[in-house]
Amino acid sequence: MRVTLTVRPREKPFLPIEAETIVPRNFLDGTDTTVWRGNRELPLDAVFSVSVEGNAETAAEVEVVMRGDTALIKRVGEYMDAGRIVVEGDIGMHCGNFMSGGTIEIGGNADGWLGREMRGGSIICRGDAADYCASGYRGDKKGMTGGVVEVFGSVGDFAAEHLAGGTVIVHGSAGDMAGAEMHGGTLIIYGDCTRPCANMTGGTAFVHGTAYDMLPTFRRVGTIRREGRTFIQFTGDIANRGKGNLFVGDCRYMD
Amino acid sequence: MSELLIRNACVIDPINGIDGETMDIAIRDGRIVEDVNDSTAEVVDAGGALTLPGGIDSHTHICGTKVNFGRYMSPEDMRAGRTPRMGRMHATSGYSVPTTYGTSYRYSAMGYTTLLEGAMAPLEARHTHEEFLYTPLQDTLANTLFDGNWAVMEAVRDGDTKRVAAIIGWTLSAVKGFAVKLTNPGGTEAWGWGKNVSCIRDPVPYFEVTPAEMIQTIVRANELLHLPHSVHLHCNNLGTPGNYSCTIGSLGLIPDLNDRRQTLYATHVQFHAYGGSGWDDFCSRSEPIARFVNMRPQIVIDMGQVMFGKTTTMTADGPMEFNLYRLHHNKWSNHDVELETASGIIPVLYRRKNLVNSVMWAIGLELALLTENPWQCLLTTDNPNGAPFVRYPEIIGLLMSKRYRDAEFATVHPETGHRVPLPAIEREMDWHEIAVMTRSGQAKALGVLEIGKGHLGVGAEADVAIYPIRIDEVDPSVEYQKVVDAFRCTDYTIKRGRIVSRRGECLVDGNNTTVWVRPKISDSYDMVRDEEFVRKFDRYYTVRMSNYPVQEEYLRRNLWRRNLCIETEAEL
Structure with missing residues (x-):
């Protein structure tokens, strides 16, 4: 039908x-x-x-x-x-x-809060998505727990905040604070972003481009090869005794 | 002149010695009278349903700055209990810290008509009164905090009980408070130095007074002022294993000074009845406390029952909330109120699978069941610290049914049985005892019987709750679910002669009263004329002394609102 x-x-x-x-x-x-x-x-x-x-x-x-x-x-x-x-x-x-x-x-394009607190299924957005794409809602500690969100354009700030499960794929760039407070799931950003994964405690994030204003509370582990590219591997956020994995193509710390 | 006649009410009114008698209740102009004109009065047929005086909550946190901060910091809680606008009812939201209308409607549906805000910082009294305005279906009273008051501590250090009384008297009438609250006396001031006091013999930094001296002096000062309520004490050392000895030490300081009511009201004693030396051997010590209270008529306690589920803890006890924050690592709010007190807030989740939480759950029930005299142990959850007040009906069910307790006990942490005496307690409370623990006991303890609260005798305020249950047909020990359902939602809640809530739907806008006290104090003890007090006030507070009092006009800005000042003759 x-x-x-x-x-x-x-x-x-x-x-x-x-x-x-x-x-x-x-x-x-x-x-x-x-x-x-x-x-x-x-x-x-x-x-x-x-x-x-x-x-x-x-x-x-x-x-x-x-x-x-x-x-x-x-x-x-x-x-x-x-x-x-x-x-x-x-x-x-x-x-x-x-x-x-x-x-x-x-x-x-999608406006803010695309796929917020999603539990399963999939969302494909051919354009850009605004802030809080695939995030949790105000005050809650658990955001998306399952499913896939794929955005072919760029996303705004706080993408995949409180991510707890599932996969978020951004083909363009992400704004500020992508993957903040994430504690599970996978976040893949093919472009650049700023301050990724603040306060993360678990999960895995990839930034293929450059992570600007990289947070100093991530510990550098080494480099790995994946899909024919070299990533710098970080673990953190150690400010919160986190054990998340963050892989970035390149990173710049704040001056 | 409005008249209302309630027919065929099965009344339990402990104050007037009525226990399950079917009778009519006549109401004229908001008061209970001998009879009304049958032909013209509005008639409500109770049909033999259980009819009690309106419920009174003697310790709840519903209005004020910290409650409001609980709302800000928990947007997820505001999502949890939303109801749309309906008839006269505003839209509401929130579960553990609802909006003021939400609080008012939900209490009203449960038959509550009077609420006492458990802790109002004097400096922030305006906010509390402002929120009282929007709690339209209950009369409101406010406990006023004196636990870290600099002037009081200086007077205690000097051993000047009359000066302590004078400061308390002036402050209460300035901020329109109802009673004296001590939250972790001395500890909230020590928190200003990043410290706490460990028990009643620990001196407060700088002031060099001990909590024991503060409690003893303020209890005597309270009696000098002849306040309706006694001192309302939240003991030191809340929530730490082994704190029961500190609680017994505090209660042991209290002489019997008043023949009409208790001399000390110890609140949420469940949080103060822990044994053990750490979290590994944490256990219940409700028995020694209940035994202690049984021997001392001068003490009234309330349960502070914990129920499993999400809630928010909020108290003036700042250092304790910091310790909780270090356990939970979740959000935390903290506040220091200048020369007066502190506060802290964190959200919590009490879980059945958690041993400590299971023991806490058991302790509250044990205190109620082991305290022989129901007038000495009142039903509260210290809303929302132990659980939101909407859980009261379940607590009533648990107290009335051993079978319900056993069924619940089977679901808690398996270790709990080794650490609590609850499974061995056979007592099941009856309807009369529940009526005492939810309204009459509160009215007596708060000293508001004289203004017509908590009973249904001629002349009393016509606050009535009719619950959809027939006590002759239901056996609460077996059919506990019916009891829980009945207490969740009244057929009729009547507030000062008006039906305010019918089967959970609130029918009218506000008509509440704020009750406060004004002790009459001689000029020689008037703090406004005391040079040292005024000098220090203007030196250390961020507000001028003239801007500090809450004006009386503030309490009656709506035409239909009333404020009721209880004047007392102070011995000063």
Whole structure:
């Protein structure tokens, strides 16, 4: 079954829409659901023109396609457990919160908190992702625990903060404090970043480019060869008696 | 004139000696009266359900700077208990440290109508009163901290009990406090030097007074002021193995000075009843403490029960929270309140699989069960330190049912049995004892019977809780789950003659009262005229003395709010 949601032109396009109901499982029994704009609850077809092709027995057979100006549609795929969501353009904040299965594919850029506290499944973002990609939420000690987030562009600050499991792959560069407080899982950054893995206690992180403002609380272990490249291996964060592994292609300490 | 008639209520009112009698309760203008006009009064049919005076929590942390800091530093806690706006109810959030409305609604659903904030630093009283404004469904009172007060310690050093009384009297009426709280007396001042006091005979740096001298002098000063409540003591050395001897030493300092109520209220004694010399041989010493309390009518304690799960600990005991931080390595907040006290906050998770936590859980129950007189051991969790107050119904169930205790005991750390006497205790509390431990005992201990709290006699404030349970049909020792469910949510909670909560839904906006005390002190002991006091105040505080008091207008900024000042005749 394929559900296509095309955003209708809105009178005030800058008002975000809270759309945690856009989850494949919810479309098994029709598209009679609602989304919120501020304190207004709106039927789904007031915001989207909805078309449905075919039918499905299980959530895994449902594909949701979102078209049009989706940059301010928030919380799409929250608690998603199966199926597939394809976003052709940009997507708003908190896409894929707590998702435990299925796939989200984003053609454009993602706003903050992409895949926050994710438990499983996979998210692919062809553009950039903003801050707190695949991170934990305010105050909590455990972020993402499983699944894969792959971003082909760059990500903002605090990517993979509190990472506890699963894999985060960034093909571009990461901002400040990538992998802060991580205690499990794998973080791979193909570009550069600053201050990676502050206070990490476990897990593994690779920075193929240069780690700027490298933290002095990581102990240099040596160099290793991996995938035809040479990495400098660090362990830390020893400020927190951490035993994480950080591999960087190159690093610069703060002057 | 508003009238309300509650029909067929199965009343337990320990103060008036009513134990399970089915009767009608007549209410006019917020007070209980002999009778009302049957034809015009609003009628509530209780249908034989258990009806008690409104609940009173004699030690809870609900309002003030440190509570608010618990909110800031735990955004994850604010996510844990969210409820949307509904009817008259505001949206709420938070589990162990809810928003003020959340606190108020949840207490109200459990039938509580009066709350005592356990620790208010005088300097930060305004914040506490500000939050009281938004705790609309309960009357509020505030314990005021004097444990590290420089002027008090100097007067104690000089052996001048009357001066101690004068300082306490002035401060209480200035900050609109209700009673004297000592949190780790002396220790919070030593914390300003990065130290602590280990027990009651350790001198405080610089001031050279010992906690024992402070406790003894302040207890006497409290009686000179004729305050309604006694001194409210959080003993030294909280949470360390072997601290029970220090607790017994502190309780042993207390003479019997008052024939209407206790002379000392020792709070959250569970945290002060530990044996052993370290965490390896940590064990329960609830028996010697309960035996000690049984022999001394001048002492009332409360449980400070720990329940398993997530919560936040917050206390004025700064050094103790630092020790906890070193155990947990999680977030920690710490604060020093100028010339007065300290505070600290950390989030904790009490786990069944943890031996220490399991022993703590058992100790709270043992204290309640081994204290023979329920008027001497009140039910609290030291909310939220032992557990959030929403866990009270489970504690009631545990106290009423040996079978429930055994079922829970089977799930805790297997070593626990060797370290606690709980499995051997057969006592099961009855409805009357529970009523004492959750309302009447509190009213007597706080000295608020005279203002009509904690009973349902004619003239009392019409605070009533009707629980959906029939005591003649339920055997609490077997059907404990029904008891727990009934205490979770009242059919009706009535506050000063108005139905404020019906089956968990709160129906009205605020109508609460802040109760405070003003001892009448002669001019020769008026601290405002005392040159030395004023000079030191202006020298050391960051606020001017004239800006320090909380104005009375502050307490009644809303039209419907009331503030009730209890005036006492001080012997000064």
